[in-house]
Amino acid sequence: MSLLEVSGVTKRFGGLIALNGVDLAVGRGELVGVIGPNGAGKTTLVNVVTGVYYPESGRIIFDGHDITKTPPHRRARLGISRTYQVPRPFNNLNVLDNVALAAMYGSRRISVRGARELAMDLLGRVRLAERAQDYPESLSVVELRKLELARALAQGSKLVFLDEVSAGLVGDDLREVLSVVKDIHEGGVTMVMIEHVMKVIFNLTERIIVMMNGQKLAEGKPSEVASDARVVESYLGRRWSEI
């Protein structure tokens, strides 16, 4: 049975249908990529699965539990975590405690000190250890994305959604962050990686889902998706290597 099963989920914002009867299954241990143009509904999908919004219709099953109406904190404890595309750090806690707090309330029991040690380790892995004692307000956008990543990973979840964590990252930073993602995934964590462009996830994922207008447009191996005529069309005829 899949770890996550989303079936027929619809989410409206007033007249706008952000998700239109979306079905999605994520198997245990998978690393799934999700791409799609602006406004496709990618972030809304994460919001609905993590409980930030409740869908108007459809069902969400996680690890055997129907979580369609479960509040966010309980979903987190069941083992779902996420990053925010627009970083949402806790500004009154320093960088270290931002990550440590996520560890304290995640799906494992841990002391304050243990949480700080784990947080320090994760900050090192995303190359943010130097800023551990600083407050988020002094961080650059790139650093804030790394903080989001470290915080989501600190929860020790079974399923992690990464909402455009690589946006704005280049060079060593990009390589490091992607290698952390890969490590954690290889450690047995199921992941859904949302990216705006396919390049980043092409070599990382076994399966890519393309979203558009609140619906699933295509799904398959990266190479299949890349040559799918509808996908190419939806990106205004650009070649897949550019998207």
Next chain:
Amino acid sequence: MSMSAGAGKRLKLPGSTYIKAIAVAVALAIITAVSRMWGSYPTLIAMTIMVFYVYSLSWSLLANTGMVSLGQALFFALGAYAYGIFVVSYGVNPWLALFAGPAVGALAGLAVGFVSSKLRDWYIGIFTFALTPAGYALAVSSQLSPWTAGAVGLTLPAFPLSLGARLALSSALAFAAYLVILLIKNRRIGFALSAINDDETAAGTIGINSRLYKTMIFGISGYMAALAGAMFVALYTSYVAPDYFGYPDLEYSVWPVFYSMIGGMGYPEGVLIGTVLLDPLQNWIRSSLSSTSVVGGNLALVIFGLLLIVVLLRAPKGIYGSVARYMETRRARQAR
């Protein structure tokens, strides 16, 4: 993830926390000793400092969880009335009434917190503010006057302690309240409250049950505010009046706001500084300047309002908060 997690749930407090706690204990002891040697009027001033420190801590605990109570006097007055009614109508032992009476404040806090946890931002302020006239109306209602003595107010028997001992008790309770805040602050719940204050949605997605915490914190805050109210009437005024509900006169609801915000509401040490500086000033303005001012008895409110604006423009985290944050970032920069 390969990191092994520490097994124990108990937290080891960082060294600087012990130093701060000792500093607060010493400060309270000095205030107590000096005012006592000085005379009985300073002793009374010191006693109100202790009472309003407990009261301001109760307000700042809520504010640091993102809940701005504009009707904290509801709990203060409930504590005062509970003590008074227990002692006068039911002949309860004053010591027992001093600690058991505030349980009424805790219950009211849980109820108000349960509702507040569904509200966001300023709605909590409006909601709590709206409760104080209701409390006042109950206190003066004729049906309840056999217990409350209506608008006349309840006159209480003297607490069975000398003036000096009453001050010592007040400072001990003030220190106990400080320790409670310190314990909350340094455990995982303290970090969680700070996160709820910053971003409730993000706090939820990392596993924090903000509704439960907000309700619980309101209960604790309700007890502390009610304890302050009970201390105020038991040890200081020997009298319970309906206007302790902060209605029609706002004072009882706004002093803890001023003291906490100007001193630095994010830090219990800052709240102490705010209370020590402002509470005697408030008393002095009221007793010596008010009679000649155009705004009469409200002069202290006007002055404190202006003071608050000046402090918050220069130091948004209050006097202590700004210094503390500055030191912390400087230390972090030096460590690098």
